[in-house]
Amino acid sequence: MRAALSRDNVRAGLIGGVTVLYLALVGMIERFQDRDVITDVIGLGTLLILIGLAGTGYMASRPPKPRPGRKPVTANPALIGLVAGTTAGVLAGAVILILELLISAGVDVRSVLASVTPGMLSTMEFGLGPVGGALILVGLGAALGAGAGALRLLSDQLRDTVTFTLTAVLLMSLMEPILSAVLDGLSLPDRWLYEGGGLTVLGAVLTVVAAGAGRWFWKEREPQRKEAVALLPADRRTLYRKLAVFAAVAFLVVLPWLVGSFISDVLGTVGLYVLLGLGLNIVVGYAGLLDLGYVAFFAVGAYATGVLTSPASYLVREEGQLFAEKGLTNFWVALPFVVLIAVIIGILIGAPVLRLRGDYLAIVTLGFGEIIRTLVLSDWLAPYLGGAQGLLNVPPPPPEALDLRAPQNVYYLILVFCGIAAFVAWRLSDSRIGRAWAAMREDESVAEAMGVSIIRYKLLAFAMGAGVGSLGGVFFAAKIGSIFPNSFGLLVSINVLSVIILGGLGSIPGVIVGSAVLVGLPELLREFAEFRLLIYGAILVAIMILRPEGLVPNKRRQRELHARDAEAELSVIVTDEATS
Amino acid sequence: MSHLLDLEGVSKRFGGVQAVDQVDFHADQGEIVGVIGPNGAGKTTLFNVVTGFYGPDSGKIRFDGNNLVGLKPNQITKVGIARTFQAVRLFGAMTVLENAMVGQHPRTRAGVFGALFHTSSTRSEEERVQAKAGAALDFFGDRLSPRLNSLASELAYADRRRLEIARAMATEPKLLLLDEPAAGMNPAEKDGLIELIGRLRDEKGYSIVLIEHDMPVISGVSDRVVALDYGKKIAEGTYEEVAANQQVIEAYLGKSATQGQT
Numbered sequence: 001m002r003a004a005l006s007r008d009n010v011r012a013g014l015i016g017g018v019t020v021l022y023l024a025l026v027g028m029i030e031r032f033q034d035r036d037v038i039t040d041v042i043g044l045g046t047l048l049i050l051i052g053l054a055g056t057g058y059m060a061s062r063p064p065k066p067r068p069g070r071k072p073v074t075a076n077p078a079l080i081g082l083v084a085g086t087t088a089g090v091l092a093g094a095v096i097l098i099l100e101l102l103i104s105a106g107v108d109v110r111s112v113l114a115s116v117t118p119g120m121l122s123t124m125e126f127g128l129g130p131v132g133g134a135l136i137l138v139g140l141g142a143a144l145g146a147g148a149g150a151l152r153l154l155s156d157q158l159r160d161t162v163t164f165t166l167t168a169v170l171l172m173s174l175m176e177p178i179l180s181a182v183l184d185g186l187s188l189p190d191r192w193l194y195e196g197g198g199l200t201v202l203g204a205v206l207t208v209v210a211a212g213a214g215r216w217f218w219k220e221r222e223p224q225r226k227e228a229v230a231l232l233p234a235d236r237r238t239l240y241r242k243l244a245v246f247a248a249v250a251f252l253v254v255l256p257w258l259v260g261s262f263i264s265d266v267l268g269t270v271g272l273y274v275l276l277g278l279g280l281n282i283v284v285g286y287a288g289l290l291d292l293g294y295v296a297f298f299a300v301g302a303y304a305t306g307v308l309t310s311p312a313s314y315l316v317r318e319e320g321q322l323f324a325e326k327g328l329t330n331f332w333v334a335l336p337f338v339v340l341i342a343v344i345i346g347i348l349i350g351a352p353v354l355r356l357r358g359d360y361l362a363i364v365t366l367g368f369g370e371i372i373r374t375l376v377l378s379d380w381l382a383p384y385l386g387g388a389q390g391l392l393n394v395p396p397p398p399p400e401a402l403d404l405r406a407p408q409n410v411y412y413l414i415l416v417f418c419g420i421a422a423f424v425a426w427r428l429s430d431s432r433i434g435r436a437w438a439a440m441r442e443d444e445s446v447a448e449a450m451g452v453s454i455i456r457y458k459l460l461a462f463a464m465g466a467g468v469g470s471l472g473g474v475f476f477a478a479k480i481g482s483i484f485p486n487s488f489g490l491l492v493s494i495n496v497l498s499v500i501i502l503g504g505l506g507s508i509p510g511v512i513v514g515s516a517v518l519v520g521l522p523e524l525l526r527e528f529a530e531f532r533l534l535i536y537g538a539i540l541v542a543i544m545i546l547r548p549e550g551l552v553p554n555k556r557r558q559r560e561l562h563a564r565d566a567e568a569e570l571s572v573i574v575t576d577e578a579t580s
Numbered sequence: 581m582s583h584l585l586d587l588e589g590v591s592k593r594f595g596g597v598q599a600v601d602q603v604d605f606h607a608d609q610g611e612i613v614g615v616i617g618p619n620g621a622g623k624t625t626l627f628n629v630v631t632g633f634y635g636p637d638s639g640k641i642r643f644d645g646n647n648l649v650g651l652k653p654n655q656i657t658k659v660g661i662a663r664t665f666q667a668v669r670l671f672g673a674m675t676v677l678e679n680a681m682v683g684q685h686p687r688t689r690a691g692v693f694g695a696l697f698h699t700s701s702t703r704s705e706e707e708r709v710q711a712k713a714g715a716a717l718d719f720f721g722d723r724l725s726p727r728l729n730s731l732a733s734e735l736a737y738a739d740r741r742r743l744e745i746a747r748a749m750a751t752e753p754k755l756l757l758l759d760e761p762a763a764g765m766n767p768a769e770k771d772g773l774i775e776l777i778g779r780l781r782d783e784k785g786y787s788i789v790l791i792e793h794d795m796p797v798i799s800g801v802s803d804r805v806v807a808l809d810y811g812k813k814i815a816e817g818t819y820e821e822v823a824a825n826q827q828v829i830e831a832y833l834g835k836s837a838t839q840g841q842t
Contacts, residue, residue, distance in 0.1 A: 424696060431695035431702075432688055432709070435674075439682045442671040449631060449665075451657035451686025451751055460692070 004079035009060050013087025013145075016056025020092050023048055024124055027115035028531050033123045035527070036198030037173045043198075045123045047170070049092075049137075050144060056088040057081030057145030061152050077152035085145010086138060093134035093141075096121065100130035161215045168211035173199045177524060181260040252415060256408040264407035266523040268479070271414035272472055273519045276496045277503070277511035278421040279468030284497070285506035285554070286429055287461035288441025290362040292493055293369025296349065297342050297466040299376065299488040301473020304341045306391035306483045307384070308334035313391070314384050323393060331397035331478055338474050339467045346466025350459045357444065369493055376485045390484035394477045404479050414475055421468045422508055428464065429506075437461060495519075502543055504550025513551045583642075584609045584787050585630070585661075585755055590639030592622075592629050592811075599625040600636070601811035607755065612781055612788045614802030614819070616795075618831055622811040623791045624666055627757050631663050632656040644754060658686040662753035664744040666760050666791075672733035676724055679732050679743055680713035683750025687712075716749040719784075720776075738769050745776075749784065756780065758790040762797045774800040795823070807831070 023029050033045030042050075061077035061084070099116055102109050109116045125133020151159050172179070176194050183190035193203040229237070256264040280294045307313045309327040316324035328334075353364050376385050385391060396404040397413070404410050428434055436457050439447035448454050477483055495518070503514025517539065522532045543551065583606035592600040600622045607613045615623050628634045630641060632653040641648040646659045662683075671679050688709055694702030717724040720742045727735065732743060741761060748756060758777070762770050774797055780786050792798050798805060799819040807815040807822050809831040815822045822828055 427696050427698070428692070432685065432690045432706070433692065433695050435678060435682050436685055438674055438678070439671050439685075442673060443669050445633065445653075446665065446669045446671070447682070448653040449633075449657060449663055450682050450747065451654045452682070453652070453654045464692075 004075040004083050006075070009080050009083045010087050012060035013056055013084035013141075014091060016052060016059075016084060016088035017091030017095075017141075019056075020049055020052035020088065021095050023052065024092075024096075024120055025113055025115055026531075026534070027117075027120065028528075028534070029123055030115065030117060030120040031528055031531070033119070036196060037170065038204045039196045039198040039200060041201060041204075043123070044173075046126070049124065050140065053085055053088055053092075053137075053141045054144040054148040056141075057085040057148035058151065060084035060145075061149035063152070076149075078146050078150040081149020081152075082142055082146035085141040085143070085148070087141070088145065089138040089141020092124070093137035096124050096137065097130055097134040157216070157219045160219060161212055164215045165208055165212040169199070169204055169207050172203070172207045174521075174524060178259055178263050181263060182258045185258050185260060253412075256411045261407045264411045266520055268407055268410040268414055269523065270515045270520045271411065271418055272475060273496060273499050273515040274418050274512050275414065275421055275475065276469055276472045276492075277499045277515055278418065278425050278508065279465045279472065280496050281500045281506065281508070281511055282425055282428065282468065283461050283465035285500060286425075286434060286441070287437040287458065289458060289461055290358065290365070291462075291465070292362045292366035292490075292497070293349075293372070294365075294465070294469060294496055295488050295490065295492040296369045296372040297346060297469030298473045298476070298492060299372050300342045300345050300466070301338055301470030302477040302483050302488070303376065303385055303391065303473070304338040304470070305331070305334055305474045305477040306386075306394045308337060309477075310391055310394045312386070312393050327395060331395070331474075335474060339470050342466045342470030342473075343463045346462040346464075347459050349466075350462030354455055354458055366490070366493075369490060373485055373488050376488070386483075388485060390482050392482045394481050394483065396478055396481070410479055413478070417471050417475055421471060424464070424468065425508055433457070433460065498540055502540060502550060504553035506554035507550065507552050510550050510552040510554070517551065583607065584611075584644055585789070586640075586642045587626075587630070588640040590626075590629060590636045590641060592625055592634055592636050598811045600629060602639075603808070603811070603813050605806060605813065607787050607789050609754075609787055610781060610785065612777065612790070612801050612803050614798040614805040615789060615791045615808065616793070616798060616805060616822070616828075617808035617814075620810075621808040621831070623808055624759055625811075626808070627663060627759055627789075627791065630656075631661060631757065654686065657751050657753075660752075660754035661757065662748035662751040662755075663757040664741075664748055664759055664761065666763070668737075668740045668744055670732040670735075670740055670743055670747070673731065675729050675731055676717065676735065676743060677710070677713055677728040679747050680716050680750045681709050683716065683747040684709040684712055685751075687752055712752075713750050716746045717743075719749065719779075720746060737764060741765070745780075749780075753786060756786045756788045758788065758792075760791055760793065762792055762794045770794060770797055773797060777801045799823075 029045040029048050031045070032048055033043040035044040036042070037044050037047050058081065061080040099109060099113075100121065103116075121130075121133075124137070126136050128136055151162060154162070176197060176199070180190045180194045183193070191200075193200060193206075199207065232240070256267065259267070276294070276298060279297065280291065283289050283291045283294070307315060308329055309331055311317070311323045311325065311327050313324075313327060315328050316326070318324065349365070349368050353361055356364055375381055377388055379387065381387070382389075396402065402409050402413070404413070429437075436447065436452045439450060439452055440454060440457055444454060476487070480487075499514040499518050500511055501514075502518055503510030503512070518536060521539075522536060525532065525535065528535075547553075585605075585607040587603060587605040590600055590603050590605070591598070603622075603626065605626070615626070617623050625634065629636050630648065632648065632651050632655070636649060639649075643656075644660060648656055648659075651659075671682065674682070688705050690702045690705050693699070694705075714725070714728075717728070723739055723742055724746060727739070732740065735743060741764075745756075745758070745761070761777075762773055765773060777788060777790070778801060781788060788801075790798075790801070802819055805815075805817065805819050805822040806813060807825065807828045809827070814827045814831060815825040817825075
């Protein structure tokens with residue numbers, strides 16, 4: 001017990017308590033309470049409190065990282081969780097109690113802390129009044145902290161099953177808009193699963209049973225399954241792989257008809273980021289060139305499309321006229337030229353930065369991204385690109401049937417683009433070129449000593465990344481119909497970079513999952529728009545701490561990161577032995 | 581007779597330090613040349629000048645009928661010089677096989693089109709690359725071949741050194757430059773290395789230049805030894821001749837020590 005009462009654990013508890021209070025004081029808990037996780041049982045706001053308290057215990061009871069010269073303190077993880085969780089609960093309860101006292105003493109707390117509303121307080125107190133609320137926060141902190149810490153005592157398989165099941169319930173509930181739309185689309189009943197925006201009790205129980213049992217047996221059978229797969233003859237394995245790809249494609253094709261217009265629209269936005277992510281992944285993930293100005297290629301794609309297809313383009317417009325009869329050419333004819341232009345600009349941007357590595361490269365590319373935006377805004381190019389007024393009336397791609405006002409059609413267009421980009425990225429990575437890029441990323445000088453022309457392969461990476469990124473611009477121009485410089489700010493570059501880092505650098509599935517999490521999830525939580533950036537940031541920080549290799553990591557990178565951990569541990573053991 | 585590698589009056593200066601000073605150096609077909617000298621004598625700089633990482637300030641470098649001055653490192657690899665590095669520098673996140681496959685880069689030509697459409701020439705080239713990389717790894721018996729799909733960073737230290745040599749072999753060089761291949765090896769591994777270097781010449785027909793501090797290794801493999809000190813060549817000849825050279829002894833032990841002896 002004394003070991004569990006260490007300063008580290010109390011500090012972890014204080015951090016947890018402050019986090020819960022912060023979420024409450026910015027109003028997030030109250031707003032989230034409007035949405036039910038399990039209808040009439042638990043709201044999303046309450047769940048946030050519970051996650052905060054349990055998470056405190058879980059994080060505090062992490063096995064300590066070996067550090068040279070320090071003997072690891074061994075304490076029962078459940079006790080550590082108890083200490084940390086209780087600390088968090090005491091802190092949260094105390095602050096809530098103080099706020100209540102101030103209010104009853106007539107102090108205008110809301111003039112400073114605008115979110116201290118009766119609703120927030122009631123959520124924090126679980127409807128039990130000030131004293132009862134404070135007590136229950138302490139009690140819950142102790143119970144959840146100890147429970148979460150006790151998870152560390154379970155076998156890996158059991159712990160994995162428990163966390164998976166809890167995550168599944170949360171995700172099932174958050175996906176209510178999608179899944180109930182799907183059930184409606186299939187004219188299946190959905191009242192048994194969802195009611196009033198959250199899961200029904202029955203739905204929650206079914207999710208727990210299905211996810212828990214499914215995960216348990218999936219893990220249980222893993223060795224046998226791997227063995228069975230290894231024993232399959234090669235032609236069978238390729239056949240199954242082809243079937244799986246076919247099923248995935250079929251699913252993607254019918255998806256928009258299942259989920260309806262709103263979700264299809266969200267999928268279109270996710271798809272745009274998948275496309276941009278695939279392109280940037282070539283530059284950053286494969287070739288290791290940190291490019292912070294990727295938006296430049298997106299802008300080039302959009303503006304080139306506008307100039308080539310819009311009737312407002314200077315190429316077709318008469319002097320003093322606003323619009324010509326029609327644009328120079330149509331979308332499909334323009335497409336290859338746009339990509340070509342982007343590739344050339346990619347090479348032009350790449351050429352001056354060939355000598356730069358790492359941080360310097362990042363800063364210079366950042367500059368290029370801004371230069372492109374400033375150029376577009378400038379008076380000098382205004383007659384050609386429209387300046388701040390933008391470039392209007394970019395026509396949608398023919399034929400008429402491909403009406404981009406229908407989100408489903410937008411989705412199919414971006415799906416085709418993403419398919420092409422993913423194919424290009426996959427084939428390139430799995431080739432002589434991919435090997436040369438990987439070698440260059442690992443060690444530029446050695447790659448050069450192995451005969452890899454650094455100049456050629458850096459330029460190739462920029463050119464390929466630019467080509468794919470311009471496809472994103474083409475799509476964007478055709479979808480929105482008008483192009484404004486504001487759409488091409490630094491934030492786009494940063495978002496795309498976040499997507500690929502979160503998903504896992506160098507991993508194509510990672511790009512898709514990264515976009516779904518960073519772009520799709522906030523769209524689903526649209527009702528909480530004011531907290532979107534907070535959630536976005538929290539997701540990024542959490543994943544980078546808990547899973548630095550990304551959500552769906554490139555296998556090699558994962559192995560290398562873990563090999564490094566093992567090496568670090570080994571060196572600690574060695575130095576410990578040396579010092580003892 | 582013209583030499584395979586021939587350096588004439590090569591110099592390289594970094595700021596106030598004359599790292600390589602008017603060095604004449606050569607290596608003949610099928611010869612193993614040892615380069616010795618105290619730390620900072622300019623041995624690695626000499627390698628870096630030959631392989632194009634630094635341009636020489638003056639002097640001529642010819643290899644197999646080519647003028648190397650002004651060529652980039654990747655072009656020099658292509659004309660037939662491969663090297664290893666003093667500190668092992670493998671591509672840690674790539675597998676053992678992939679490391680060796682990168683070595684085949686200068687002997688292959690597949691471009692974007694071939695990569696995207698898997699043309700028949702690209703496919704046969706990929707098969708050839710795998711076969712040649714595999715053959716280079718097989719040269720080390722059962723040290724590397726059973727670990728084709730391990731990451732290079734997962735290998736034991738001595739195997740990493742072996743993989744560096746295998747990767748250099750995969751470039752199909754005529755001349756192999758080894759920078760302190762015995763560093764960090766135990767005596768048994770050093771004996772293995774001496775045998776290996778002999779096999780590299782006898783079975784693969786490489787000419788070899790190696791930098792080494794370990795005198796048993798130098799004496800065990802070298803046909804000829806060149807000693808450098810302060811960037812200058814101070815002695816050249818058989819191991820026995822160089823080891824007995826007064827200037828070499830002074831360079832290693834310091835002038836005062838030798839004076840004290842006499």
